[in-house]
Amino acid sequence: MxxxxxxxxxxxxxxxxxxxxxxxxxxxxxxxxxxxxxxxxxxxxxxxxxxxxxxxxxxxxxxxxxxxxxxxxxxxxxxxxxxxxxxxxxxxxxxxGFAFFKITSTPLLQIIQPAFWLLVGILFLVIFLIDLKSSYIPDWTVAALFWLVLIYRVLLSWVGIYQVKDLAWSLFGASVLMLFFLFLWLITKKRGFGFGDVKLIFPLGLIMGWPKMLIGTWLAFAVGALVGLILILIGQKKWGQTVPFAPFLIIGTTICLLYGDSLLSLYRAWI
Ligand SMILES: [Zn+2]
Structure with missing residues (x-):
């Protein structure tokens, strides 16, 4: 430094x-x-x-x-x-973070890239806190995240840093994940899961990209189950009581963004 x-x-x-x-x-x-x-x-x-x-x-x-x-x-x-x-x-x-952003020599992107990730970090914090405090995700936060990441990804594809094929895969993968969450929302009779989570997974999937979004989602469920179990064991929650899920989606996505590549190669070496 x-x-x-x-x-x-x-x-x-x-x-x-x-x-x-x-x-x-x-x-x-x-x-x-x-x-x-x-x-x-x-x-x-x-x-x-x-x-x-x-x-x-x-x-x-x-x-x-x-x-x-x-x-x-x-x-x-x-x-x-x-x-x-x-x-x-x-x-x-x-x-x-700035070390990651220096991968581009395009002057405009040298400003847009760090600004994008800082805004994503701030939005993550806001969604995490509001859901934790109220079990509710305001639509404006999901919409802001969605437009931010969509415009950013399209821009990166346009200048050739990100491949159009990868963008298409990410959009497809995020849609499939959203359908999966919709399915969970329906079968848990809208109790275990909020509709806000169904909406939130789309921009989060798009941020992580394909196939890393699978790792991030898996981590969210794993950390969520672990924390849920600990809360039950220490008597803070009972079986069947719901815990806000967005904080875990944010944690899963963040771990995936930081360590997704290493986790993916670990997984590939293992199978
Ligand atoms: Zn006072």
């Missing part, structure tokens, strides 16, 4: 914290059905409008010791956690 990369990692981390702070507002307002841009940040409990120094990512939470200054109600731990995770996402993207 060069020293410029290193020193710029600090403002990038702070930028990530600020974006994380914004994501908290976005997620909380989306859960309550409020407008995104209206109203100032306030305490969820007593409704007091927050001062600027109560809205500094991470620091405010630490200084206030996780409580509202006036009503002393505990602040949701989600706020500092999301800020920290977003900060880490930004630093990871800057320090490690």
């Amino acid at each position: 060069g020293s410029i990369t290193f020193w710029l990692a600090i403002p990038i981390f702070i930028l990530g914290l600020a974006v994380g702070s914004f994501l908290n507002v976005l997620v909380m307002r989306s859960l309550r059905g409020e407008g995104f841009w209206r109203g100032r940040s306030h305490c969820d409990h007593c409704g007091r409008v927050l001062a600027w120094y109560e809205m500094i990512p991470l620091l405010s939470f630490l200084v206030l010791r996780g409580r509202c200054r006036t009503c002393k109600t505990e602040i949701d731990i989600m706020h500092p956690v999301v800020e920290l995770i977003t900060g880490i996402l930004f630093v990871w993207w800057w320090v490690i």
Whole structure:
């Protein structure tokens, strides 16, 4: 890592914290059905409008010791956690992710490619959080992911980095996966599985590409089953109780994007 990369990692981390702070507002307002841009940040409990120094990512939470200054109600731990995770996402993207993006010498793509993956990372976080908190995936998040990845893939095919044949296979594979999820949704009588998951798998399949989307989906089920089992064992859940599935789809997709190629060659060496 060069020293410029290193020193710029600090403002990038702070930028990530600020974006994380914004994501908290976005997620909380989306859960309550409020407008995104209206109203100032306030305490969820007593409704007091927050001062600027109560809205500094991470620091405010630490200084206030996780409580509202006036009503002393505990602040949701989600706020500092999301800020920290977003900060880490930004630093990871800057320090490690950028190495992946340098595969192209097309000037326009050198900007579009990193921007695309950062936006995907942010959308992943938003979908993960909203589904975890409310067992619901807003349509706008799936639509945003869908158009983002479709335009990106078509663009890559157009400049010749991605083969049209691969794009066709990915579209076909994502459609088959979606049908499979629709089938699961129907046979579990719409209980084990949300229709949001059926819609979400399409853009996720398209992001992973064919045949890696199979690995990502398998990982989602495997991690989901493991976590479900642990929750039952520690008494947090009972058999038959549902757990939001989108967080596992996001985890499966992320592992697949990071390690899919190694996992695929492992699998091929094994059979
Ligand atoms: Zn309060």
